[in-house]
Amino acid sequence: MKLEKSLVYGLLASILMVSAPHAEHLPPWVIAFGAAVLGWRAYLNFSGMALPPRWLLFLLSIASAAGIFLSYRTLFGREAGVTLLILLAALKLLELRAARDATVLIFLSCFIIITNFFYSQSIPTALMMFASLLVILSTWVHLHSGSLGLKPRLAISAKLLLQAIPLTLLLFVLFPRVQGPLWGMPQDAYSSSGLSDSMAPGTLSKLSLSQAVAFRVSFESFPPLREQMYWRGPVLWDFDGVTWSNRDGVIWSNRNAGTAQRNKPPQFDNLDQAVEYTVTLEPHNKKWLFALEMPTRLSVANFMTDDFQVQSRNAVTARIRYSAHSQLTFLANVDESPLQLQRALTLPKGLNPRALQLAADWRASLPGDDAIIRTALGRFSRDGYSYTLEPPLLGAHGIDDFLFETRQGFCEHYASSFVFLMRAAGIPARVVTGYQGGEPNALGGYSIVRQSDAHAWAEVWLKDRGWIRIDPTAAIAPGRIQGGLSAAMPDSAALPFLARNQSPWLLNIRFNLDMLNHQWNQWILGYDTERQFAFLTRLGMEDISWQKMAINLLTGVALTVLLIAILLLRKLYIRKIDTAQLLYLKFCKKLSRGGLMRAAHEGPQDFATRANMDMPQHAEAIRRITALYLAMRYENQPDESGLRALHRAVRAFKI
Amino acid sequence: MSNPLHKVIHEAEQVILGKPHQIRLALTCLLARGHLLIEDLPGVGKTTLAHVLARTLGLQFQRIQFTSDMLPADILGVSVYQRDSTDFKFHPGPIFAQMILADEVNRATPKTQSALLEAMEEQQVTIEGTTHPLPVPFFVIATQNPSNQIGTFPLPESQLDRFLMRIQLGYPDAQAERGLLSGIDRREIVATLTPQMETAELLALQQQVRQIFVSPALLDYVQTILRHTRESAQYVHGLSPRAGLSLLGAARAWALLDGRKAVIPEDIQTVLPGVASHRLQSVLDAQKSDGDKLARELIEAVPIP
Known part of the structure; x- marks a missing residue:
């Protein structure tokens, strides 16, 4: 059986549609080779020339497998496997000879659809694959009923898909979910944009250019004020003059262990103002679970470090959802261990002499810690400091340069120099990074926290009051805290598109799209054992x-x-419910037992004529039944007595 | 009721030998108030058939031989200035007759063809602003040479649709041919034919055709046929709603001719080749001549519901 030309085009379109999204991550030679094979096949189909010989296909298959091995150093795994599948499907097109090959290709296309979800599970991908499925199905319909036009084929495919929807829903809702992803995905499958475990000038300002969603939050009751929304992330202790990090954490904890004086666990003395909310965290390939300061309870497995960082046991490589409780007012570690306080006073030696001098002057002239903090914040708000995304570069004495020369910086500059000044003045202090604020989506009843909401602030430890949050950025750019980045920046600043204030309708579209995405994440992708x-x-x-x-x-x-x-x-x-017809069909069945079949298009009278010639002994009965049937079925108003007569006649009829 | 019709058929069969089915189809077409197109080679008896029908039904008969230099006025008539009464007087053309034989209609130019076809459709002729109704009943039998002959203007599809049926006569079989050759001249027999019914009777029969019952089951069948021609990729176009109405009308007339009060599937199947063959065109083969084969395939492809 020779395949129709239009069917071959349908198969080409199917393969093309399911492989095209893969082009993004396939090696260039695979794209070129695949396109060449598809083009070749299309040309052969167009010109009606013969397909290539089998030995050539064999060589091509071996060559493409070898090429894949050279590109990936393996034939297995996600990348190499998908590439192999696509190339072999394309080559299969070249040996498309019979209906059997077409069927194989149709199943292959369906399988390649699944592979697309290894890479992206977003709504556009799903829609694209739905469209591909429609094309594949209509090709399949074409294979089995060649005489139909394109429109009825598409209509049948659409009908098939619609009929599948209830089953899909049922399977989706009821199919037992496994904990964790069904297939082991390699680490590199996840993006890792987000906060890191160190902070240097430029880290956060770079991050704040990203409009990617960090997480979404829905509050159980009324959300707290924006100024109170500090999403705690990495806490940074150790400063080397440029970078804040935790690189000396091991040394300090060893020293702690040596003195047998353990770090104090976190404690909350004043439990007031509880907030309940649910966070849907995008994968960021790090361990932090973000929560409002200070979290008291999270619904996922986690542990809290001594400095109140909430961490998961493993890196967050899939989107997770957890509910959390936080206390907005708290007393944190009033009895902090001396060693920790000592760590919170450590400064790099020989750097930033002017800042050290300034802090020493404050300590000498001012009455207490509170006054020093106030003076430092006052300096930021009064002495010509400005808040900018593009601060000038700083030299070796970065803090000095910033405090006395450039006076332009982003939140990391302010947090960093404030903590430096505090430590220099003898007040234990540390840098806290995380996110601040979030954009409420009024339509969805939740807030979106983006990477552009990344923030750094400071914590100082005061006697009897424990660790207290001080946000120096609030002193220089209060708008950043109350209204978000766009409120604090002039319009010309290089802000990401989404972080700017926009016209209401654009904002509305954005909110709607994000809500759609949110619901998709929540209910389709996030439908896990718990949800189920x-x-x-x-x-x-x-x-x-x-x-x-x-x-x-x-x-x-x-x-x-x-x-x-x-x-x-x-x-x-x-x-078939027509009684007369039912009886007549029974009659036909009896005749067929006698070896006389009525063709589907054969009219009753024609059939009767034929039957009479075949079985003249039954001629009378056949004529009578046919006449009764015609009268009952095609004449006006079939009556009960006629139907009964037909019934009797058919019952009495015997071959 | 069926007697005069049967007499007509009987009389016609005496003249046109071996073509009973075609005679009945022509009569069906007349009863269903449609026009008939006969397409065949010259000399197979197209003209005789028209003559016979006109004579036996007692209709005024007018034959128009179409030629390539013919003008619409040659068919419809002209207004001529009267010197004595100083006004124009309409001289009706040959079309003002109850039965027209438009012989070799595809020899005329499209302009002349359309004059005839418009008159067929409207049942009236409008010349210089005055409308002249055509006689009742008005029945056109057009004959057409196969379009591959030299010097013909084949009727376009839209014009073909105005004919209820297209039939072919074909060569007579051996026995009929023998009778034809050995018997006396057909034209002489035609001259001896006498009308078998009054015009009023014919009009009453046409009225009866409309009252033939069509059951929902049969409408299902007609609709299945129409849907099949529209959905199948085999045909260039599906059958139009007008074709559906024609099919039903012809089937009703056939049922009446058969002496029944209701249409049965066989009626549809019998008239379908005549009604559909000139309206269907295969995508595979542009030759229109295999329309009958297409119609037979159509019958076999559609099960009777």
């Missing part, structure tokens, strides 16, 4: 075991298929 149980409980299936779930699933599938079948067959049934 919660959802099923709401449906009245409490504490369901997976066996029961499987039974429910099978029952549901069976019922759905039955329902669809009934709906589909009802059309045929309605046509």
Whole structure:
């Protein structure tokens, strides 16, 4: 059987549609080779020339496998496997000879659809794959009913997809979920944009140019004020003159262990003003779980470090959702261990002499810690400091340069120099990084925290009051804290598009899109074991075991298929419900037992004529039944007596 | 009721030998108030058929031989200035007759063809602002040479659609041919034919055709056929709603001719080749001549619901 030209084009389109999204991450030679093979096949189809010989296909297959091995050093795994699959599918097109090959290609296309979700599970990807599926299905329909036009083919495919939707929903809701991803994904599969465990001038200002979503938060009740929304991330202790980090953490904890004086656990003395909320955290390949200061409880496995960083045991490589409790007012570690305080006073030697001098002057002239803090903040707000995303470069004595010369900086400059001044003045202090604020999405009832909300602030330890948050940025640019980055920056600044204030309708579209994304993440991608149980409980299936779930699933599938079948067959049934026709069909069945089949297009009278010639002994009965049937079916108003007569005649009829 | 019709058929069969089916189809077409197109080679009896029908049905008969230099006025008529009464007087053309035989219609230019076809459609002729109604009943039998002959203007599809049916006569079989050759001249027999019914009777029969019952089951069948021609990739176009109405009308007339009060699927199947063959065109083969084969395939492709 020779395949139709248009069918081959359909198969080409199917393969092209499912492989095209992969082009983003395929090696250039694979794209060129694949395009060449598809183009070649299209040309052969167009010109009606013969397909290449098998030995050439064999060589090409070996060559492409070798090429993939050279590119990836393996034939397995996500990258190499997908590439191999695509190339072999393209080569299969070249040996498309019979309907069997077409069927194989159709299944291959469906399988390549799945591979696209290894890379992206976003809404556009899903829509694109849905469209591909429609094309594949219509090609399949084409394969089996060649005489249909394109439109009826698409209509049948769309109908098939629609019929599949109830089953899809059922499988989606009821299929037992496994904890964690179904297939082991390599680490490199996840983006790792976000806060890191160190901070140098430029780290945060660079990050704040990214409009990527860090996490989304929905508050159980009324959200706290923006000024109170400090999402705590990495806490940085050790300063080398340029970079703040935690590189000496091990040394300090060893020293602690030597003195047998353990770090004090975090404690909250004044539990007031509780906030409950749910965070949907985008994967960032680090361990931090962000929560409002100070978190008291998280719904996922976590531990809290001595400096109140909430961390997960493993790097966050998949989108996770957790609910959290936080106390907005707190007393933190009033009895901090002396060693920790000592660490919070350590400064690099021989750097920033002017800042050291300034702090020493303050300590000598001012009455206490509070006054020093106030003076430092006052200096930022009064002495010509400005808040900018593009600060000038700083020299070896970075803090001195900033404090006395350039006086332009982003939040990391202010946090860094403030902590330096505090330590120099003898007040234990540390840098805290994280996110500040968030953009409320009024439509979805949640807030979006983006990378552009990344922030750094300071914590000082005061006697009897513990660790206290001081945000020096609030002193220089209060708008940053109250209104977000865009409120604090002049319009000309190199702000990311999304961080700017925009016209209301644009904002509205953005909110709508993000809400759609949020719902997609929450309900489609984030539909995990926990969600499933919660959802099923709401449906009245409490504490369901997976066996029961499987039974429910099978029952549901069976019922759905039955329902669809009934709906589909009802059309045929309605046509057959005509009593006269039913009786006549019974009559035809009796005749067919005698070896006389009525063709589907054969009219009753023609059939009767033929039957009479075949079985003259039954001529009278056949004539009578046919006449009764014609009268009942095609003449006005079939009457009961006629139907009964037909019934009797058919019953009495015997071959 | 069916007697005069059967007499007509009987009489016609005496003249046109071996073509009972074509005679019945022509009569069906007349009863369904449609016009008939006969397409065949010259000399197979197209003209005789028209003559016979006109004579036996007692209709005024007018034959128009179409030629390539013919003008619309030659068919419709002209207004001529009257010197004595000093005004224009309309001289009706040959079209003002109850039965027209438009012989070799595809020899005329499209302009002249369309004058005839418009008159067929409107049942009236408008000349210089005055409308002249055509006689009732008005029945056109057009004959057409196969379009591959030299010097013809084949009728376009839109014009073909105005004919309810297209039939072909074909060569007579051996026995009929023998009768034809051995018997007396056909024209002499035609001259001896007498009308079998009054015009009023014919009009009443046309009215009866409309009252033939069509059951929902049969409408299902007609719709399935129409849908099949529209959905199948085999045809250039599907059948139009007008074709559907024509099919039903012709089937009703056939049922009446058969002496029944309701249409049965066989009626549809019988008239379908005549009604559909000139309206269907295969995508595979541009030759229109295999329309009958297409129609037969169509019948076999559609199951009777």
